[in-house]
Every structure is written in structure tokens, then in C-alpha cells.
Amino acid sequence: MPRDENTKPAQDSTQMRERAIASVSAGVRNVHPVYLDRALNAEAWDVEGKRYIDFIGGIGVLTVGHRNPVVMERVAAQCERFTHSCYNALPHEPYVAVTEWLAANCPIEGPAKSMLTNSGAEAMENALKLARAFTGRTGVIAFEGGFHGRTLATLALTGKTKPYKTGLGPLPGPVWHLPYPCPETGVSDDDAMAAIAKLFAVSADPASVGAVVIEPVQGEGGFRAADGAFLVALRRLCDENGMVLIADEIQSGFARTGKMFAIEHAGVAPDILVMGKGIGGGFPLAAITGAEDVMNALAPGGLGGTYSGNPVACAAATGVFEVLEADKLTARAKQLGEKYATHIAWLRDLPGGHVIGNMRGIGAMRAFELIADDGKPSPERLQCLLQLARDNGLLLMPSGEHANVVRLLAPLTIPFDQVDEAFAIIAKQLPKVADIRD
Structure with a gap:
């Protein structure tokens, strides 16, 4: 993914991890080793200037996006x-x-x-x-x-x-x-x-x-x-x-x-x-x-x-x-949920799409499972997808009893073209995720 040229990196992620290891309790776990520098609506940039589409949204906090102007x-x-x-x-x-x-x-x-x-x-x-x-x-x-x-x-x-x-x-x-x-x-x-x-x-x-x-x-x-x-x-x-x-x-x-x-x-x-x-x-x-x-x-x-x-x-x-x-966000949540559902159905028809299991949720509070070839939950494939998506500029959040569910928590204000971009990133990674064996 392209770097944001307008932001001069304060320091690299390795330096930040070293500082955190030295001073933060080990009981505080990070899902992603990404140190945020700035964000706007559904986009975020790390300390090295790399851009991400944020489907975590502070775990549901950023309903109206990062730094909503109002x-x-x-x-x-x-x-x-x-x-x-x-x-x-x-x-x-x-x-x-x-x-x-x-x-x-x-x-x-x-x-x-x-x-x-x-x-x-x-x-x-x-x-x-x-x-x-x-x-x-x-x-x-x-x-x-x-x-x-x-x-x-x-x-x-x-x-x-x-x-x-x-x-x-x-x-x-x-x-x-x-x-x-x-x-x-x-x-x-x-x-x-x-x-x-x-x-x-x-x-x-x-x-x-x-x-x-x-x-x-x-x-x-x-x-x-x-x-x-x-x-x-x-x-x-x-x-x-x-x-x-x-x-x-x-x-x-x-x-x-x-x-x-x-x-x-x-x-x-x-x-x-x-x-x-x-x-x-x-x-x-x-x-x-x-x-x-x-x-x-x-x-x-x-x-x-x-x-x-x-x-x-x-x-x-x-x-x-x-x-x-x-912004009529209750109506937009329904539209966003329909868009998620369409994309998830599309993923299943792609090479490697058999790793996508059931979709869950209501409105824009949607999630999908990562499954093994036998249909059982696959936390290993989920972890693979998290890493590959992150490497390619998309931040996803895991959940579920078996740690195999991706929950979609992008801001309700996310532009629909960024939703398309996010699912295109997931689509490209499916064959590599499918190669993971439990």
C-alpha cells in the first residue's frame, strides 16, 4: 500500500515495540503490532506513514469515524x-x-x-x-x-x-x-x-x-x-x-x-x-x-x-x-450491512473462498467465520488473514468462542469505495489463507 507522503515518520514500529515491552504490562495484549500516528474517518496511518483501512474502529467506538468534524x-x-x-x-x-x-x-x-x-x-x-x-x-x-x-x-x-x-x-x-x-x-x-x-x-x-x-x-x-x-x-x-x-x-x-x-x-x-x-x-x-x-x-x-x-x-x-x-446512520447501517453481505457472498465464490464460513449479525454489526476444510472453526486461518490483511493495509478484529470470527466494525460513515477496497484486499489473500492447515 502507498505511504502517506505528508506525514514524516516519528520513529519506526520496532522502536515503539521496544519501548512498549519495557514499560507496558504484559497483561495488556495487542491484536496488531501497529502504532497509530493519525487517523481520519475510516483511514489510519501508523508511525511509519503506512495507510490502513480501519475495520476495527476502536472496537466499535468510532461509529461516526475518527475525528468526526462535528x-x-x-x-x-x-x-x-x-x-x-x-x-x-x-x-x-x-x-x-x-x-x-x-x-x-x-x-x-x-x-x-x-x-x-x-x-x-x-x-x-x-x-x-x-x-x-x-x-x-x-x-x-x-x-x-x-x-x-x-x-x-x-x-x-x-x-x-x-x-x-x-x-x-x-x-x-x-x-x-x-x-x-x-x-x-x-x-x-x-x-x-x-x-x-x-x-x-x-x-x-x-x-x-x-x-x-x-x-x-x-x-x-x-x-x-x-x-x-x-x-x-x-x-x-x-x-x-x-x-x-x-x-x-x-x-x-x-x-x-x-x-x-x-x-x-x-x-x-x-x-x-x-x-x-x-x-x-x-x-x-x-x-x-x-x-x-x-x-x-x-x-x-x-x-x-x-x-x-x-x-x-x-x-x-x-x-x-x-x-x-x-447523516441518517440507522439507515446507513442497514445499507452497509447489505454491502457486507454481498461482499461476503462474493468471497465464497473466489479461489480459496471455501475458508469463509457463516455470516452473522444484524445491520452493520456483521461478522464472518474462518473455517477449516472440514467446516470446523479455524483460528489458525483467522490469524493468517489478520496478518495478511494488515500487511496489505486493512485492519481486522477477531472474536468468537473459538477465535475464528472476523467482526466488521468500520465506522458507519465509511465511504462505500473503501468498503470495496477492503474486501478486495481480503479476496487477494484467500488462496494463501486456504493454504494454512489446522
């Missing part, structure tokens, strides 16, 4: 006013502007209230606190393959051991993990509801369970989508047993699936909606929005944080909201 304008204006005020001590308008938008746009039944945080994991932690306070119960039902964060309480919810829970011992609970129903797991809605019934009969009194936590579309789990009928059944289960339904939309929210939030495809209103990633346009911000009585369950002072709802990040979010509406 977001940057809002941020610059806020920086001229003030950059920080702890909302618990001295409140500010940018925080209220975000919570007003959330109250008007989140699928919550009745009056809604919100709390802002720094990250999705922090938002989920506070959602659990509110569920406990509201119900007086501590138990939580979560699902296999789910990812809800790396803090201790959110790790307890996360339905995957390695590498997240290895060596940590007991985690906060009680949490019960049940099968996630979707075509990829082979678990039906009836199977999943039967597993809940068995849990209640054998291990957990329903009166001890305060919340059910689910990703309507799993992120780290490989873009597996729950059927709408199952989400309706969960809503009914929670209503009948006095439980709080928590929808984790940290990765699936903000137009990614073709609706503002993925749970809207099912017509279901959760009690708490947990958000992050795309809300801040690249600035650290997350949120929980819920029914008024649930969100008011803790006494004043029970929620908050020094940097939670930072005014600069809130200003960025108001820019994101403007772009979502002005």
Missing part, C-alpha cells in the same frame, strides 16, 4: 470553556444535555433517568448496584459467550474464562451462566427457557435473583444475535418474578444494528440499558439509562465518580447525537 468542533468549543468539573461536586450543562438525549431516545418504558460513567464496565457495575438496591436481591443470570467487562463484578458476568478470569479465583456473585440461544450455538429459545426453569428448580430460588443481563447481540462472543421472541420471553420472566432486565448495548448501541439500539428489533423495553463505546465518538464516556424508579433506588451520593460525565466527553457525545440524526 464531534471535534463540539470538543474544541468545550475546551475553550472548561475541561473538567466533577458532576457530583459542581454540575454542568453538557452532562444534562447527554442525559436529556438518552431519556428521549432510549427504549425505556415510562420516564427515564440516566447516570454517566467513564467506561462500559463501570456502567455495568453501577447497573448491578441499582438492580440490587431496587430488588433487594443479589443473584444475577447471565449468558454463555457474553462479555460485560474486565472489572471483578463484570468479569463474574462475562461468560468466558480465558484469558479474562484465569488465575483470579472466586469472583463476586452469585451469578449463573445459561446457554445463549442463537443459530450459532444450536440452542433454541425453548432450550434456553428450559435451562432457566431448571436453574430455578435446582439451584436458585427466583426470589433471590435480582437481574437478568443479556447482550441482544453479543460482541466479543462473535456477533451472535438473540431472537426477538427470546427477548420478549425474558421480559415476561422478569415481570413475573420481580427481576430487573439489563440490556448490555455497549457494542451494539448507537445505530450499529440498523436501529438506535439492538433490543428495539424485538420491541422490548429493558429496565436498564447499559451503553458505552459509540456514545463518545472516541472520548471516554458510557451511560446507564433506566426506568425512573430503578434509577432512583440508591440514595443521593450512591452513584457518581470523579471523571464520570466529563464535560469534554459529554460535548463529544452531543456531536455524535447530531451526526447520528443528520
Whole structure:
């Protein structure tokens, strides 16, 4: 790929890796040994000036692209006013502007209230606190393959051991993990509801369970989508047993699936909606929005944080909201998803295309599998594709239970010709990927 002639390399990637090895914890893993220098919309340049098409998008953060001009304008204006005020001590308008938008746009039944945080994991932690306070119960039902964060309480919810829970011992609970129903797991809605019934009969009194936590579309789990009928059944289960339904939309929210939030495809209103990633346009911000009585369950002072709802990040979010509406990004997500589907079908017909397995997801939240010749998951072929694509100017992100799923998380604002360019890069690498034997 051509180098960007306008950027003088600060140093090479080898130097950067050496610096990182010397000072960064080994527990912080990098998918790609690429050190970013600058980026714009769906393009990125490394410290050596090499250009990439970015299909990672900060793992779903950059819904409106790198350095979206509306977001940057809002941020610059806020920086001229003030950059920080702890909302618990001295409140500010940018925080209220975000919570007003959330109250008007989140699928919550009745009056809604919100709390802002720094990250999705922090938002989920506070959602659990509110569920406990509201119900007086501590138990939580979560699902296999789910990812809800790396803090201790959110790790307890996360339905995957390695590498997240290895060596940590007991985690906060009680949490019960049940099968996630979707075509990829082979678990039906009836199977999943039967597993809940068995849990209640054998291990957990329903009166001890305060919340059910689910990703309507799993992120780290490989873009597996729950059927709408199952989400309706969960809503009914929670209503009948006095439980709080928590929808984790940290990765699936903000137009990614073709609706503002993925749970809207099912017509279901959760009690708490947990958000992050795309809300801040690249600035650290997350949120929980819920029914008024649930969100008011803790006494004043029970929620908050020094940097939670930072005014600069809130200003960025108001820019994101403007772009979502002005650029009609829910509609564009559907168009982008259709384009992904067409390209993935095209790849299967090319030399080496037999390595492309099933496509997953909704709207622009799409993914495809890399499979072995016998149809089984092939993490080896995925790793080969990641490297070859990167060498040729395309950044891809892995996921899935077997680490064989490529998730497509380009900004919703990506020009369609760059989508074509990206899939052309993948197409050229398929014969080499097919040569990999598991």
C-alpha cells in the first residue's frame, strides 16, 4: 500500500515495540503490532506513514469515524470553556444535555433517568448496584459467550474464562451462566427457557435473583444475535418474578444494528440499558439509562465518580447525537450491512473462498467465520488473514468462542469505495489463507 507522503515518520514500529515491552504490562495484549500516528474517518496511518483501512474502529467506538468534524468542533468549543468539573461536586450543562438525549431516545418504558460513567464496565457495575438496591436481591443470570467487562463484578458476568478470569479465583456473585440461544450455538429459545426453569428448580430460588443481563447481540462472543421472541420471553420472566432486565448495548448501541439500539428489533423495553463505546465518538464516556424508579433506588451520593460525565466527553457525545440524526446512520447501517453481505457472498465464490464460513449479525454489526476444510472453526486461518490483511493495509478484529470470527466494525460513515477496497484486499489473500492447515 502507498505511504502517506505528508506525514514524516516519528520513529519506526520496532522502536515503539521496544519501548512498549519495557514499560507496558504484559497483561495488556495487542491484536496488531501497529502504532497509530493519525487517523481520519475510516483511514489510519501508523508511525511509519503506512495507510490502513480501519475495520476495527476502536472496537466499535468510532461509529461516526475518527475525528468526526462535528464531534471535534463540539470538543474544541468545550475546551475553550472548561475541561473538567466533577458532576457530583459542581454540575454542568453538557452532562444534562447527554442525559436529556438518552431519556428521549432510549427504549425505556415510562420516564427515564440516566447516570454517566467513564467506561462500559463501570456502567455495568453501577447497573448491578441499582438492580440490587431496587430488588433487594443479589443473584444475577447471565449468558454463555457474553462479555460485560474486565472489572471483578463484570468479569463474574462475562461468560468466558480465558484469558479474562484465569488465575483470579472466586469472583463476586452469585451469578449463573445459561446457554445463549442463537443459530450459532444450536440452542433454541425453548432450550434456553428450559435451562432457566431448571436453574430455578435446582439451584436458585427466583426470589433471590435480582437481574437478568443479556447482550441482544453479543460482541466479543462473535456477533451472535438473540431472537426477538427470546427477548420478549425474558421480559415476561422478569415481570413475573420481580427481576430487573439489563440490556448490555455497549457494542451494539448507537445505530450499529440498523436501529438506535439492538433490543428495539424485538420491541422490548429493558429496565436498564447499559451503553458505552459509540456514545463518545472516541472520548471516554458510557451511560446507564433506566426506568425512573430503578434509577432512583440508591440514595443521593450512591452513584457518581470523579471523571464520570466529563464535560469534554459529554460535548463529544452531543456531536455524535447530531451526526447520528443528520447523516441518517440507522439507515446507513442497514445499507452497509447489505454491502457486507454481498461482499461476503462474493468471497465464497473466489479461489480459496471455501475458508469463509457463516455470516452473522444484524445491520452493520456483521461478522464472518474462518473455517477449516472440514467446516470446523479455524483460528489458525483467522490469524493468517489478520496478518495478511494488515500487511496489505486493512485492519481486522477477531472474536468468537473459538477465535475464528472476523467482526466488521468500520465506522458507519465509511465511504462505500473503501468498503470495496477492503474486501478486495481480503479476496487477494484467500488462496494463501486456504493454504494454512489446522
